[in-house]
Amino acid sequence: MGFECGQYLIEEWRKCCEHVEEPNDSEKLILSCGFQELLRKLVLEAQNNARRDGFSEVKPGHLEAALEDLLHI
Incomplete structure (x- = not known):
């Protein structure tokens, strides 16, 4: 999978x-x-956000917050 993913990213x-x-x-x-x-x-940060908010599954807002945290926005 590594080479295929790398090729996709380059394209x-x-x-x-x-x-x-x-x-x-x-x-x-x-x-x-x-x-x-x-x-x-x-994904791990989004899961942590979901658990913190009392959800058993990740919602779009959890992913958005995780991305902001990851990019330090």
Whole structure:
């Protein structure tokens, strides 16, 4: 999954930026791992927010708050 995720991220990045060089496989894997770690932190923070608010499931507001916390907005 790592290489596929890394390739997807590169393709999306290219849609936003003109000059994105082709990364090697190691760089794609590092990019993918970093992205997956950010997602993991986002989901865990959203779960904590939901529990704090007395919910057993994560609501959109919990994800939004978790993203703001993660990005320090």
